[in-house]
Amino acid sequence: MNGKRAGVTPLDHPFTFYGTFDITLRARHHRSVRKLEAVRAPWFEVFPLDFVSEHLVPWTIRDHRTLAYRLEAAPKETEEMEKVLERLPVLEKELDAAAAHAAPATPAATEP
DSSP states (O other): OTTSOOOSSSOOOOOSSOEEEEEEEOOTTBOOEEEEEEEOOOGGGSTTHHHIIIIISSSOOOOOOOOOOOOOBOOHHHHHHHHHHHHHHHHHHHHHHHHHHSOOOOOOOOOO
């Protein structure tokens, strides 16, 4: 949420200010979802009613918002690509080790 990890779903995330939230959802074997969600202030938080609702009402008014998303399953090719990408660091280390043990190439002769 807004570029920071908020947790796993279902998530109850408190907020202090209203506005636009940058929501990103990721799950293994699913396509990621990124949405900009505008959360507008309710009527009781608009000036001058906010003074009444915050200071004169004898109970606490809670504002609860529900945002729901559905993630689509990723294509099979994506799952196979994830497996390859997981192996990538190991393969890079093996390649670097093999290159370190290889004999240096001799420079080609040049004419004066």
